[in-house]
Amino acid sequence: MTIPALLAVRRRLDGTVQAFVSDDEEITYAGLDDASRALAGRLVAAGVTKGSRVGLVMPNGIGWATAALAVMRVGAVLVPLSTLLRPSELLAQLRVAAVTHLVVVPRLRGRDYLDELASVAPRLTRQVRHGSAHPDLPSLRWLRTSDELPAGAAPAAVVEALGRAVRPADDLVVLFTSGSRGTPKGVLHTHGGGLRAVASSLDSRRIGRGERLYIPMPFFWTGGFGGGLLSALVAGATLLTEAVPEPARTLRFLERERVTLFRGWPDQAARLAAHPAFAATDLSALRPASLGAVLPPATRPAPGARANLFGMTETFGPYCGSRLDTDLPADRHGSCGQPFTGVEVRIADPETGTALPPGTEGEIRLRGPNVMRGIVGRHRADVFDADGFYPTADRGLLDADGYLWYRGRLDDMVKVRGATVYPMEVEAVLRALPGVTDAYVTDIAAADVGAGAAATDADAGTGAGTGAGPGAGGTREIAAVVVARLLDDPDGPDELDELAGQARARLSSFKIPTRWLFVRDPHRVPRLASGKVDIQALRRLLAEEGTPVSRKLRSE
Incomplete structure (x- = not known):
């Protein structure tokens, strides 16, 4: 389907049903259809048409949903932009996506986005509003705050004609994503591909008609846009969300x-x-x-009993999973479930691309109609392999029954005293310990953990290993930020050594973090504007505030 066709279906089947509830406002599906159609008329009158790329900087709410649907229903391409972006980051994403029209919230939590853009692109607002192209954003033709949209509207017949002209193969959205160490990239999804991807996971996520789904994730991320807004629209559910x-x-x-x-x-x-x-x-x-x-x-399910819904922006959300209200078979606990219809998963040798047999670890590669059309600015041959699979740089295996087991990122491997450690494996163990609600593991230079860490190598009799992971240089050590809410004194040495001892019972000695930081507030974990953990900032935090475990626990 397409967004305009889907809106028509929801109006016919569920016109009086609440579509979205946000803080102190709500709207039905009929009301959402009317509001987005009216706004679409104003956008078209202002020059937006099929193929235009419209950037949107707004907080979660009915206003965001209305604006996004107005853009998509006339065949323009939505470019959701994070309200967390700093001015230089916002400028870069506008340039990468070749945004032609930009709508921003007037002010948000003390920020004025137009002033901030002017600070990195002087005279941008003035030039664009006077019809001149700016050298930093040559594609941008129109820029308004959300309360400055023109009052005049294109005739309803024009809006309807544009909606009828939208095809499933037309571009729907450019979603920005980045790895914890990568630069942001604009992922292109079509109407048919994106809506098909959303529909394929609804049963596993147990989202059906009449459900009341709470999603706190921002709509400018895939989790909020595909997993929330479009999931509710496809299923006929009610979406509930909050701005903050x-x-x-x-x-x-x-x-x-x-x-x-x-x-x-x-x-x-x-x-x-x-x-x-x-x-x-x-x-x-x-x-x-x-x-x-x-x-x-x-x-409450036991740890690992329910599938770890696994997905990415490139697949418009989850592409693998199982019903979230049903435990997996006991021997499949900890897996990601099975691939959804519309995605073919191949485990390949990361160097040659050769398909590997079941049970063999390799790179996860994906192909199928649910997978993105491409990445903005990149040739298809640079994005997909010769067989049309997308190399994800994720490491995993498919067992004989088709269950996917995620093993981490190919670039996350760390060498510690000559042995290989995958931070994800350590994180999984820490998260299963009593009192721990979350854990984040990375590597830091041995110099950052003090002289005691160097003694560990000598005590272990293995000699110093050469760092092979990201940011490696010399001997590397494992460090962990642990979100713990049940410990009586999370900063006390007894609790720290006790937790390290519990981890030691489950992990090889070289995988035990040598430096720990306990936090009660998960917001202390540094994140990028994409929402992913900022690995470099995490390393700095651990080096500055982390506490080493006792030498005895490190070396015995």
């Missing part, structure tokens, strides 16, 4: 709106469960496919 989630307010929101599915960030769910008001909050409407931390203790 805050535990006490969120709990009241969940109770008042009788939310049935809570999806999003596990650390947010953990914060809600730890809040003093949680026990008195009526969350009885929540169904088993919700995140476990907010469910009654007796109904």
Whole structure:
């Protein structure tokens, strides 16, 4: 389908049903159709047409949803832009995506995006508003705040004709993504490919018609856009979201709106469960496919029992999984489930691209109609291999029954005293320990953990290894930031050594972090504008604030 066709279906089937509820406002599917059609008329009158690339800088809310649907229903290409971007980052993404029209919120949390853009591209606003191209953004033809859109509108017949002209193969969106060490790239999805990808995961995510789905993720990320907004639209569900989630307010929101599915960030769910008001909050409407931390203790799944929905921006969200209200077979705990219809998964030799047999680790490569059309500015031959598969740089294996097991990133391997360590493996063990709600593991230079770390190599009798991981230079050590809410004194040496000892019972000695940092607030974990962990900042945090475990635990 296409966005305009899908809006027509939702109006016909669910016109009086709530489409979105956001903080203190709500709108039905009929109201959303009317509002987006009216705004589309104003955009068309301002020069937006099929193929235009329209950037959107706005917070979560009905206004964002209305503007995005208005853009897409006339065949223009939506470019969601993060409200977290710094001016130079925003300028770079506008340039990469070749944005032709830009709509920004007037002010947000003390920021004025037009002034900020002017600070890195002088006279941008003045030149563009007077019809002149700016050398830093030659494609940009139009720039307005969300309350400056022209009042005049194109005739309704024109808007409807543009909607009828949209085809499933037409571009829908440019979504920006980046790895924790990579530069952002603009991923292109079509109407048919994106909506097909969303539909393929609905059953596993248990999102159906009439569901009340809470998603806190920003709409400018794939999780909020595909996993939230478009999932509700495809399924006929009601989407509930907040511009700025805050535990006490969120709990009241969940109770008042009788939310049935809570999806999003596990650390947010953990914060809600730890809040003093949680026990008195009526969350009885929540169904088993919700995140476990907010469910009654007796109904929470065991760690690893439910599939780790696995996906990426390049696949418009999850491409592998299993029903989130049902445990996997015991011997499949910890897996990502099986690939969804529309995605073919191949495990290949990362150097040659040769397909590897079941049970063999290699690079995960993807092909199929759910996969992106391409990356902005890159030739198809530079994005896909000779067989049309997309090399993800993720490491994993497919077992004999087609279950995918994720093993980390190809570029995340670290050499410690000559042995190979994958941070993801260590993270999985730490997250399963009592009192731990999340963990983030990386490598840092041995010099950063003090003289005691150097003694470890000598005590172990292995000699110093050469760092082979990202940022490696000399001997590397493993370090961890642990989000722990149950420890009585997370900064105390006894608790630290106790947790390290528990990890030692589950991991080889060379995989045990030599430096730890305990935090109660997951917001202390540094992140990029994409939402992914900022590895370089994480390393600095660990070097500056981390506590070494005792020499005995490191060397015995």
